[in-house]
Amino acid sequence: MTFVAKPTARHPSLKINEIGLTRRDYEGSVSTLCAGCGHDSVSAAIVSACAELGLPPHKFLKISGIGCSSKTPNYFLGHSHGFNSVHGRMPSVATGASLANKELYCLGISGDGDSASIGFGQFAHIVRRRINMLYIVDNNGTYGLTKGQFSATNDLGSTSKRGVPNLYEPIDLVSMAMQIGATFVARSFSGDKRQLVGLIKAGLMHRGFSFIDVISPCVAFNNHNGSTKSFAHMRNMQREVVSADYVAPQVEMQIDYAAGETEDVTMPDGAHLRLRKLHSDYDPHDRLHAINYLGERGREGEVVTGLLYVKSDTENTHDILNLVDTPLNSLDEEDLCPGLDALESINQSFR
Amino acid sequence: MKPAIKPKDIIYNDFVIRFANVNGSGSASANGMFAHAIFRMGVPVTGRNIFPSNIQGLPTWFEVRVNERGHLGRRDGADIVVAMNAETYVQDVDALLPGGYLVFDSSKPMARTLRARRSDIHHIGIPIANLLVHEFADAKQRALFKNIVYLGALAELLEIDMDVLKHMVDDQYRGKDALIAPNYHALDIGSGYARDYLGEHLRFRVRPSDQVGNRIIVDGNTSAALGALYGGASVCAWYPITPSTSMAEAFEKYAAQHRKDPDSGQIKAAVVQAEDELSAIGMVIGAGWNGARAFTCTSGPGVSLMNEFLGLAYFAEIPAVLFDIQRAGPSTGMPTRTQQSDILLSVYASHGDTKQIVLLPSSPKECFDFAADAFDLADRLQTPVLVLSDLDLGMNDHLSEPFEWDAERRYDRGKVLSADDLDRMDQFSRYLDVDGDGIGYRTLPGAHPDKGAFFTRGTSRDEHAAYTEAPEAYIRNMERLLVKWDTAKTLVPKAEIDQRGTDANANANDMGVIYYGSTEAAMGEALELLSERGIQLDAMRIRAVPFGDEVVRFIAAHETLFVVEQNRDGQMRQLLIAELGEHGVASQSLHSILYYGGLAISAGEIYEQILSWIEEQMRERMRPRVLKFS
Numbered sequence: 001m002t003f004v005a006k007p008t009a010r011h012p013s014l015k016i017n018e019i020g021l022t023r024r025d026y027e028g029s030v031s032t033l034c035a036g037c038g039h040d041s042v043s044a045a046i047v048s049a050c051a052e053l054g055l056p057p058h059k060f061l062k063i064s065g066i067g068c069s070s071k072t073p074n075y076f077l078g079h080s081h082g083f084n085s086v087h088g089r090m091p092s093v094a095t096g097a098s099l100a101n102k103e104l105y106c107l108g109i110s111g112d113g114d115s116a117s118i119g120f121g122q123f124a125h126i127v128r129r130r131i132n133m134l135y136i137v138d139n140n141g142t143y144g145l146t147k148g149q150f151s152a153t154n155d156l157g158s159t160s161k162r163g164v165p166n167l168y169e170p171i172d173l174v175s176m177a178m179q180i181g182a183t184f185v186a187r188s189f190s191g192d193k194r195q196l197v198g199l200i201k202a203g204l205m206h207r208g209f210s211f212i213d214v215i216s217p218c219v220a221f222n223n224h225n226g227s228t229k230s231f232a233h234m235r236n237m238q239r240e241v242v243s244a245d246y247v248a249p250q251v252e253m254q255i256d257y258a259a260g261e262t263e264d265v266t267m268p269d270g271a272h273l274r275l276r277k278l279h280s281d282y283d284p285h286d287r288l289h290a291i292n293y294l295g296e297r298g299r300e301g302e303v304v305t306g307l308l309y310v311k312s313d314t315e316n317t318h319d320i321l322n323l324v325d326t327p328l329n330s331l332d333e334e335d336l337c338p339g340l341d342a343l344e345s346i347n348q349s350f351r
Numbered sequence: 352m353k354p355a356i357k358p359k360d361i362i363y364n365d366f367v368i369r370f371a372n373v374n375g376s377g378s379a380s381a382n383g384m385f386a387h388a389i390f391r392m393g394v395p396v397t398g399r400n401i402f403p404s405n406i407q408g409l410p411t412w413f414e415v416r417v418n419e420r421g422h423l424g425r426r427d428g429a430d431i432v433v434a435m436n437a438e439t440y441v442q443d444v445d446a447l448l449p450g451g452y453l454v455f456d457s458s459k460p461m462a463r464t465l466r467a468r469r470s471d472i473h474h475i476g477i478p479i480a481n482l483l484v485h486e487f488a489d490a491k492q493r494a495l496f497k498n499i500v501y502l503g504a505l506a507e508l509l510e511i512d513m514d515v516l517k518h519m520v521d522d523q524y525r526g527k528d529a530l531i532a533p534n535y536h537a538l539d540i541g542s543g544y545a546r547d548y549l550g551e552h553l554r555f556r557v558r559p560s561d562q563v564g565n566r567i568i569v570d571g572n573t574s575a576a577l578g579a580l581y582g583g584a585s586v587c588a589w590y591p592i593t594p595s596t597s598m599a600e601a602f603e604k605y606a607a608q609h610r611k612d613p614d615s616g617q618i619k620a621a622v623v624q625a626e627d628e629l630s631a632i633g634m635v636i637g638a639g640w641n642g643a644r645a646f647t648c649t650s651g652p653g654v655s656l657m658n659e660f661l662g663l664a665y666f667a668e669i670p671a672v673l674f675d676i677q678r679a680g681p682s683t684g685m686p687t688r689t690q691q692s693d694i695l696l697s698v699y700a701s702h703g704d705t706k707q708i709v710l711l712p713s714s715p716k717e718c719f720d721f722a723a724d725a726f727d728l729a730d731r732l733q734t735p736v737l738v739l740s741d742l743d744l745g746m747n748d749h750l751s752e753p754f755e756w757d758a759e760r761r762y763d764r765g766k767v768l769s770a771d772d773l774d775r776m777d778q779f780s781r782y783l784d785v786d787g788d789g790i791g792y793r794t795l796p797g798a799h800p801d802k803g804a805f806f807t808r809g810t811s812r813d814e815h816a817a818y819t820e821a822p823e824a825y826i827r828n829m830e831r832l833l834v835k836w837d838t839a840k841t842l843v844p845k846a847e848i849d850q851r852g853t854d855a856n857a858n859a860n861d862m863g864v865i866y867y868g869s870t871e872a873a874m875g876e877a878l879e880l881l882s883e884r885g886i887q888l889d890a891m892r893i894r895a896v897p898f899g900d901e902v903v904r905f906i907a908a909h910e911t912l913f914v915v916e917q918n919r920d921g922q923m924r925q926l927l928i929a930e931l932g933e934h935g936v937a938s939q940s941l942h943s944i945l946y947y948g949g950l951a952i953s954a955g956e957i958y959e960q961i962l963s964w965i966e967e968q969m970r971e972r973m974r975p976r977v978l979k980f981s
């Protein structure tokens with residue numbers, strides 16, 4: 001690819017962020033997904049979130065598995081390296097990449113097929129391992145790329161395009177993540193840009209493992225009447241309990257919400273997570289309560305969204321493994337090779 | 352009265368002793384001390400563990416070969432058997448060669464049956480249990496010290512230096528000094544009994560020698576772990592599987608010692624026990640993609656699981672290092688035995704057209720060297736490198752040259768562009784063959800604000816990493832990967848060639864042998880045995896795939912070649928034919944010599960098979976031709 005000098009002229013309507021960049025600088029290649037696919041809205045929300053946070057657009061690791069959703073890292077953050085890896089195995093590749101350089105923002109993109117079926121094991125274990133990353137599942141209840149088979153997140157009784165009902169219980173990745181110990185767990189809807197951008201910002205800045213399950217309708221195979229992952233169903237049944245936004249250190253943000261209870265959760269870097277509770281009966285700091293709440297509302301057919309559980313001040317993999325602060329990929333011979341004296345004593349230990 | 356042993360019948364430093372124990376009875380440490388004491392007396396020795404897939408209760412054997420001339424491959428038949436496991440008495444007694452010695456616990460009821468079974472061997476009963484009853488009150492101690500008592504008795508009977516043994520006890524229990532005195536005592540009980548009641552020493556004896564030199568005695572897995580440590584590995588992701596587990600454990604142990612930041616106490620290496628092998632190799636690939644040196648270690652079943660990822664890494668051109676400590680097939684049981692049966696699995700690992708780089712170390716020293724080299728090769732060639740060891744090499748202690756390291760050595764990180772490099776360039780094309788060696792330039796994530804980022808995928812991209820499904824682009828890429836394969840031929844370790852047959856015959860020899868990996872331990876001896884029968888063979892030890900020109904030349908120069916391997920299907924032979932067919936390597940000239948019973952191949956096995964093949968050929972040639980009409 002040839003380096004093209006960036007045009008100096010900028011459209012006057014484009015806002016400049018803290019580091020002098022516009023939203024354009026966070027975009028990627030043109031999407032090849034179906035027009036109207038929910039996944040494109042998730043990509044757009046990622047672009048907005050990163051631009052609003054003013055993060056350097058080349059300091060990301062974009063890792064994905066296989067699926068329409070997993071293609072999307074090509075469509076945002078074009079200045080960052082991306083890796084469209086193996087079906088269901090994004091978590092392991094992200095783990096390795098994150099271990100190699102802890103200074104980059106690690107963003108994992110997966111699908112419901114990718115994470116709840118073939119990659120269910122890897123999903124569970126990356127949660128346990130507490131990689132410092134944001135893990136997003138573009139959840140459409142179907143295998144988009146292989147043309148519309150039911151996925152494991154498809155609800156019991158939800159129908160296929162041809163009207164055939166799904167006969168199996170769904171796997172709820174959000175409840176799973178909470179159960180296994182994720183410290184930032186959210187659910188959102190690709191059609192709710194305000195909520196989603198706030199959650200992505202908060203999730204990216206959360207130190208530790210963040211998980212967002214985004215209901216992201218597949219217009220080609222799962223957006224009909226009878227599907228519980230359609231735009232219409234989500235618009236009717238979404239119940240947002242807690243919205244979240246990131247407030248940088250020393251920045252007092254204007255909140256444009258009309259009313260509601262707000263709470264600031266302090267993050268290790270001095271920034272805040274500003275939570276707004278939209279339902280007084282919901283507590284995002286109580287894991288078991290959250291899991292129960294989801295189950296209860298789910299039985300009523302509601303889809304609970306927002307920041308469902310958060311816990312700050314937690315250890316991530318780097319802390320657990322007691323790794324040096326220098327990124328492992330920049331250690332050199334000096335750091336890595338124990339040298340000749342050590343080798344002589346090693347040899348001696350085998351005599 | 353037995354007739355006294357005549358001095359000329361005494362055999363120094365040449366015997367095989369087999370210890371038959373029950374798994375989990377503490378015998379491993381005593382038996383290890385036996386072998387190590389002989390090593391410290393300067394005598395070449397090796398010990399092989401034959402163990403079940405079991406933690407406690409099943410039979411286990413430890414076979415020690417002592418050989419002044421350094422022939423340390425497995426040898427069939429035992430000269431001495433220490434029979435401590437009632438369950439395997441019969442088979443252990445039967446393993447003795449005529450004139451051999453059976454050492455057993457005469458306080459056990461089985462003793463009489465044992466004596467009756469064979470009259471062509473010497474029976475050496477030691478009332479081990481009875482001796483201990485009076486000395487140690489604690490039943491657990493009595494069980495453990497049984498092993499030490501026979502060790503003491505053997506020291507006396509074989510003339511092993513007791514001071515050396517006691518030094519080893521000191522070393523072993525440093526920091527746990529209370530255990531030293533009782534161990535000494537148990538040794539003395541054994542040696543005292545042998546001195547007082549068993550009379551003459553055995554026909555086999557140990558005497559100090561200078562044949563060890565500055566060599567070390569170590570297992571291949573520890574060696575490979577140290578090679579990875581010196582080679583700069585900073586990520587190890589693995590999933591437990593015998594016989595590879597001890598490699599990851601050794602790496603973790605040495606990293607904690609030698610990669611610790613003195614100020615912060617933090618470690619310069621991440622060791623992650625993954626949830627399975629798919630995840631382990633995924634982590635390695637993620638880390639390699641992001642510029643850290645990463646490896647996994649596993650065995651056959653793990654390599655099978657890693658196949659999909661290995662293909663991705665081949666196509667996406669990502670450095671990764673994998674150690675396959677080969678074992679015998681799937682499931683449990685036999686898999687705790689050794690084989691060389693993952694050759695084809697490894698070289699052609701994955702779907703699509705793939706060819707993987709494979710290194711074949713034969714000794715602990717080579718495990719160390721090849722482990723370190725594997726990281727340079729993987730970075731230089733931007734591809735997975737598989738190092739194939741096996742259970743025999745990996746888990747047993749072998750006599751080895753000491754590890755060496757060149758203080759000037761710099762890691763070859765391959766073609767990685769820095770931010771400065773990118774600033775000087777007008778164009779970056781990830782998969783363009785700029786240098787004609789089939790290897791493109793890569794960049795690491797985060798290197799530069801607006802140059803050099805690319806999207807990694809397996810296939811479907813052009814030279815500039817842009818998405819395309821164009822057939823021509825795919826073919827160009829696949830052809831370039833073959834150019835890279837040719838480059839690899841010049842970089843991997845060359846085959847080691849020994850023209851001993853040619854020299855001996857003064858004119859070109861038309862027969863030779865090809866072998867690799869742990870078979871080396873038996874090969875020198877097999878060649879000597881053949882040579883004593885007047886059969887002089889040239890020899891080539893293959894050390895890597897792809898094969899270099901020297902392999903082609905060696906094969907071309909010989910009419911008859913024996914390919915010796917530890918698998919059923921002659922996998923290396925198949926590979927030579929597949930890869931070198933276009934260079935004229937044909938199946939008629941390559942003859943398989945195979946052993947795959949799960950024990951290390953022995954010199955006798957190789958010798959017998961080659962000899963009978965040659966004799967068969969001679970008979971064929973003598974036979975009058977019968978013309979058939981049909």
Ligand SMILES: Cc1ncc(C[n+]2csc(CCOP(=O)(O)OP(=O)(O)O)c2C)c(N)n1
Nearest residue numbers: 067068069087111112113114142143144145
């Ligand atoms: C090992 C393997 N098995 C099967 C496939 C085929 N495959 C590609 S995408 C996909 C499902 C993707 O579903 P999901 O993760 O939900 O992504 P979506 O397309 O719906 O966004 C499958 C089964 C594959 N690529 N690899």
Ligand code: SF4
Nearest residue numbers: 034037068144218219
């Ligand atoms: S098939 Fe579905 S998931 Fe895939 S791009 Fe089209 S709408 Fe999106």
Ligand SMILES: [Mg+2]
Nearest residue numbers: 111112113142
């Ligand atoms: Mg899907």
